[in-house]
Amino acid sequence: MAESTVLNLVLWLPVLGMVALLLAPHGTDRAIRGFALALMLLQLVLAAWLYRRFDGAVAGLQFETRLPWIRDWGVHYHIGLDGLNVLLVALTAFLGPLVVAGSFTAIRKQVKLFYAMVFFIQFAMMGTFVAQDLFLFYVFWEAMLIPMFLIIGIWGGERRIYATLKFVLYTAFGSILMLAAVIYLVWSQSQVTGSMSFAFADLGRHPLPLGAQSWLLAAFALSFAIKVPMVPLHTWLPDAHVEAPTAGSVILAGVLLKMGTYGFMKLGFPLFPDATRAFLPALMILSVVSILYGACLALVQTDIKKIIAYSSISHLGYVMLGLVSLDLVGIQGAIIQMVSHGLVAGGLFTMVGMIYERCHTRELANYGGLAKLLPVYSVFFMILTLASIGLPTTSGFTGEFMVLLGAFNAAWPPHLAGDSLPLVVAVSAVAGVVLGALYMLWLAQRLLFGEVKAPHQPFTDLVAREKAILLAFVVAIFALGLFPQGPLAKTELAARDYQQRVLASRVPEAAP
Amino acid sequence: MNWSLILTSMLPEHLLLVGMLAILGLEIKSGRSRDGFGFAVLFVAAAAVAALWLYATGFTGAPFLHHFSVGPATSLPKAVLLALALPVLLISRDDFAETPYYTLVLASLYGACLVISSDSFPTLFLGIEIMSLPVYALVVLGMLRAQSAEAALKYLVLGGAATATLLLGISFLYGWSGSLQLAAFSWALGSNDPLAMAGIALITAALFLKAAIVPFHAWAPDAYEGASAPVTAYMATIIKAGVLLAALRLFGTTPVLAPVVGLLAILPLISMAWGNLAAIRQASVRRMIAYSSIAHAGYLFYALLGDGRGRWEAIVFYLVAYGLMNVLVFAALPRGADDERQDRLDTLKGLYRRRPFAAIMISIAMLSLAGLPPLPGFVAKFLVFKNVLAAGYTGYAVAGLVASYLGLYFYLRVIQYMFMAEEEPGAARGSPRRYVVMASLLCLVPAVLLMLFPGWLIDRL
Numbered sequence: 008m009a010e011s012t013v014l015n016l017v018l019w020l021p022v023l024g025m026v027a028l029l030l031a032p033h034g035t036d037r038a039i040r041g042f043a044l045a046l047m048l049l050q051l052v053l054a055a056w057l058y059r060r061f062d063g064a065v066a067g068l069q070f071e072t073r074l075p076w077i078r079d080w081g082v083h084y085h086i087g088l089d090g091l092n093v094l095l096v097a098l099t100a101f102l103g104p105l106v107v108a109g110s111f112t113a114i115r116k117q118v119k120l121f122y123a124m125v126f127f128i129q130f131a132m133m134g135t136f137v138a139q140d141l142f143l144f145y146v147f148w149e150a151m152l153i154p155m156f157l158i159i160g161i162w163g164g165e166r167r168i169y170a171t172l173k174f175v176l177y178t179a180f181g182s183i184l185m186l187a188a189v190i191y192l193v194w195s196q197s198q199v200t201g202s203m204s205f206a207f208a209d210l211g212r213h214p215l216p217l218g219a220q221s222w223l224l225a226a227f228a229l230s231f232a233i234k235v236p237m238v239p240l241h242t243w244l245p246d247a248h249v250e251a252p253t254a255g256s257v258i259l260a261g262v263l264l265k266m267g268t269y270g271f272m273k274l275g276f277p278l279f280p281d282a283t284r285a286f287l288p289a290l291m292i293l294s295v296v297s298i299l300y301g302a303c304l305a306l307v308q309t310d311i312k313k314i315i316a317y318s319s320i321s322h323l324g325y326v327m328l329g330l331v332s333l334d335l336v337g338i339q340g341a342i343i344q345m346v347s348h349g350l351v352a353g354g355l356f357t358m359v360g361m362i363y364e365r366c367h368t369r370e371l372a373n374y375g376g377l378a379k380l381l382p383v384y385s386v387f388f389m390i391l392t393l394a395s396i397g398l399p400t401t402s403g404f405t406g407e408f409m410v411l412l413g414a415f416n417a418a419w420p421p422h423l424a425g426d427s428l429p430l431v432v433a434v435s436a437v438a439g440v441v442l443g444a445l446y447m448l449w450l451a452q453r454l455l456f457g458e459v460k461a462p463h464q465p466f467t468d469l470v471a472r473e474k475a476i477l478l479a480f481v482v483a484i485f486a487l488g489l490f491p492q493g494p495l496a497k498t499e500l501a502a503r504d505y506q507q508r509v510l511a512s513r514v515p516e517a518a519p
Numbered sequence: 520m521n522w523s524l525i526l527t528s529m530l531p532e533h534l535l536l537v538g539m540l541a542i543l544g545l546e547i548k549s550g551r552s553r554d555g556f557g558f559a560v561l562f563v564a565a566a567a568v569a570a571l572w573l574y575a576t577g578f579t580g581a582p583f584l585h586h587f588s589v590g591p592a593t594s595l596p597k598a599v600l601l602a603l604a605l606p607v608l609l610i611s612r613d614d615f616a617e618t619p620y621y622t623l624v625l626a627s628l629y630g631a632c633l634v635i636s637s638d639s640f641p642t643l644f645l646g647i648e649i650m651s652l653p654v655y656a657l658v659v660l661g662m663l664r665a666q667s668a669e670a671a672l673k674y675l676v677l678g679g680a681a682t683a684t685l686l687l688g689i690s691f692l693y694g695w696s697g698s699l700q701l702a703a704f705s706w707a708l709g710s711n712d713p714l715a716m717a718g719i720a721l722i723t724a725a726l727f728l729k730a731a732i733v734p735f736h737a738w739a740p741d742a743y744e745g746a747s748a749p750v751t752a753y754m755a756t757i758i759k760a761g762v763l764l765a766a767l768r769l770f771g772t773t774p775v776l777a778p779v780v781g782l783l784a785i786l787p788l789i790s791m792a793w794g795n796l797a798a799i800r801q802a803s804v805r806r807m808i809a810y811s812s813i814a815h816a817g818y819l820f821y822a823l824l825g826d827g828r829g830r831w832e833a834i835v836f837y838l839v840a841y842g843l844m845n846v847l848v849f850a851a852l853p854r855g856a857d858d859e860r861q862d863r864l865d866t867l868k869g870l871y872r873r874r875p876f877a878a879i880m881i882s883i884a885m886l887s888l889a890g891l892p893p894l895p896g897f898v899a900k901f902l903v904f905k906n907v908l909a910a911g912y913t914g915y916a917v918a919g920l921v922a923s924y925l926g927l928y929f930y931l932r933v934i935q936y937m938f939m940a941e942e943e944p945g946a947a948r949g950s951p952r953r954y955v956v957m958a959s960l961l962c963l964v965p966a967v968l969l970m971l972f973p974g975w976l977i978d979r980l
Contacts, residue, residue, distance in 0.1 A: 172928070187908075191913065
């Protein structure tokens with residue numbers, strides 16, 4: 008009982024903070040920032056405790072709370088940790104204080120509202136990950152749009168209104184069809200069992216004919232794929248990322264995109280396994296197209312933030328590839344890759360924010376030879392670049408390597424009898440790694456080396472606060488790269504369960 | 520005549536009547552107009568409590584057999600409607616000092632109560648007319664601008680057309696069944712007779728006209744814009760609720776069959792889409808709300824496609840969520856120097872800087888009206904579409920959801936104006952009046968409770 012309270016606390020602390028901030032009389036910006044940081048650190052400590060106490064050898068939910076919410080419909084306030092979400096909860100809590108501390112100097116207007124919205128989105132993201140009830144999941148999933156709309160729209164760049172409306176309208180369109188699918192799924196389930204239930208567990212047992220599964224998967228997948236985003240549904244991402252304030256970009260890249268892949272892993276694929284297997288070739292192709300297309304687009308950008316935004320599309324393609332490989336190593340690699348990308352992209356966006364604060368431009372052509380001007384900055388940037396490429400000892404290596412291994416395992420011996428597609432996909436994904444090295448190293452070369460040039464000199468190197476933030480990112484990246492056994496042990500059972508569920512058939516048996 | 524039964528079961532109506540007479544008497548006697556407001560609030564609150572008491576005790580009775588009956592299913596909507604009228608009265612205080620305003624509002628509420636309890640066509644007709652007639656006067660009462668008179672006239676003419684259509688429909692059904700019971704409508708739903716079908720179509724068309732469903736919606740934007748803010752709030756909330764409850768009374772729990780399904784699905788679907796799209800182009804807050812309410816009327820009629828109990832659940836929950844949020848918008852809207860200015864959407868620009876709480880409340884209302892979770896509007900939308908889907912109309916449900924998506928943009932635009940736009944020079948400042956704050960809290964607190972515990976209300980429906 009006491010243990011589940013901690014998870015509830017982790018979830019609801021940001022709400023307390025938000026209400027406190029909105030109702031508080033005008034405090035000084037300094038006090039607000041301190042309060043926000045303290046609250047996020049508290050959340051991180053509690054989440055870290057949960058992570059340590061989480062037992063990977065136990066199947067099913069831990070730290071579970073299940074209370075009736077809407078009795079009539081069988082909706083429950085049902086939250087808990089399992090192997091699929093425990094790492095993502097830890098990642099969300101880890102990024103919280105970094106986002107808050109990273110915006111101390113960047114956000115100067117309407118500070119109170121800003122931190123209230125950061126709390127709100129933290130709550131919604133955490134809720135999406137821990138929810139074990141489809142209704143609750145959907146509520147959190149959609150609620151996330153509200154703070155993001157404001158974060159991009161109020162504190163964003165020049166084209167912020169366009170970017171934020173595009174983001175919200177794009178994602179809401181996916182969600183509305185998902186809502187139709189949710190209603191249909193629950194209703195058809197209630198036709199069989201006689202009572203409505205939104206519990207993931209109940210819905211996961213409900214047999215569905217292949218046709219219905221396909222439609223429902225399509226609706227869920229549209230919503231999730233927009234969020235991931237998978238090519239060709241990615242066009243909102245560069246705009247949102249470029250216009251968002253640094254904190255918004257870190258939240259977007261760090262956690263929000265993972266909600267899409269998490270959705271596929273937790274709901275989309277296991278709920279509709281037969282349809283998933285039928286669409287497997289298409290999903291594989293889309294994943295690898297995301298990897299390659301994202302990388303190619305990253306190559307030709309001239310805006311630093313856009314390069315990293317497109318690299319996100321490419322990196323999340325690996326996550327999708329791992330998930331659809333249906334190989335245990337690949338699935339676990341996908342989970343690690345999600346966390347790794349959150350750390351690496353989060354760190355890179357933070358670094359872009361730091362240079363932007365100093366020079367007010369993100370055009371790569373304006374920069375050069377920063378290694379001489381900003382040595383500390385350059386060291387951190389180089390480490391993050393190498394992590395993004397997937398150099399061994401960094402988290403990027405663990406994730407990508409396992410995903411590729413999984414993709415080859417799936418291709419050899421061929422699962423899909425006589426089909427050479429998985430092999431083509433796996434080989435192309437390897438080409439993506441090369442492209443990744445190309446655009447990231449090229450970016451580092453143009454930014455850090457060569458002729459010294461910067462919009463206005465002299466400017467200061469990193470201050471202590473910025474060093475601390477980046478150090479946290481780097482330590483986490485190496486920790487995950489050097490000691491992946493811990494997280495892998497915690498996720499193994501859940502990954503196995505996911506694999507079995509997607510490989511099992513849920514088409515109702517024909518009446519004799 | 521069972522006088523004690525009449526006294527108890529019609530207690531809310533009696534209290535409204537007494538309130539009306541008291542206000543009239545007061546005006547004759549003292550001429551101190553301010554007291555009209557106090558009396559109106561007092562008697563409406565008393566009537567709401569009375570309705571709630573009837574509901575809580577589970578009182579059932581028919582003081583006028585086959586014409587007027589009372590039960591939990593009528594007491595609850597009455598309580599909801601009367602409770603929603605309270606914040607509307609509170610925001611009226613600064614606009615309307617005259618006593619006739621309050622008399623008219625109470626009279627209209629009396630009509631709405633009659634509609635909810637009606638068992639026969641004459642009672643229903645009387646109720647609808649008593650509910651609507653005072654509103655024609657209310658629209659023109661403030662005469663804040665020249666268009667008010669035009670708006671009132673348009674509303675009156677089209678309201679008259681609705682009345683005529685309703686009467687024609689009733690006479691068809693009477694001719695077909697020989698009965699003036701509301702049950703005749705249910706019988707007609709199950710028949711294929713052309714006369715019965717014509718009756719149903721005419722009565723439904725009259726309801727569509729009153730609730731402003733496309734293509735019978737043209738009066739609404741003009742009337743809403745011409746009226747003053749509290750009257751607009753009253754029309755968008757109470758009148759709409761009254762009409763929908765009348766529809767609920769007529770359709771009851773009878774499932775709808777093929778030809779009527781088309782009638783109930785297609786026009787409301789067009790309303791949703793058209794209301795949401797046309798709202799994007801509006802520069803006036805009230806016109807925008809008018810188009811939004813056209814779309815919401817669409818959702819509400821959609822709920823009739825569902826089965827009996829689900830219908831009731833969806834419509835009442837929807838009316839509560841929608842009503843609270845609609846009144847909240849009008850309570851939180853800043854008062855401008857003059858009416859025309861106050862009504863411009865541009866005046867909302869930069870509102871968060873000036874009046875953060877007002878901006879947050881309007882945002883909550885907008886997001887709820889847009890049906891975004893976790894706000895109550897989402898649960899309401901969910902209920903409606905769940906019923907449509909459960910009745911087997913998957914296509915209509917998906918189309919309706921997509922139509923509801925179209926509304927997202929203009930609701931978000933209001934938030935964009937308040938939070939992301941620079942302030943207009945010369946925007947009104949000053950803090951809100953006490954009564955307006957009370958009205959906002961009366962809407963906000965139940966809305967927040969409904970957001971946290973939607974199950975509490977759903978279990979009771």
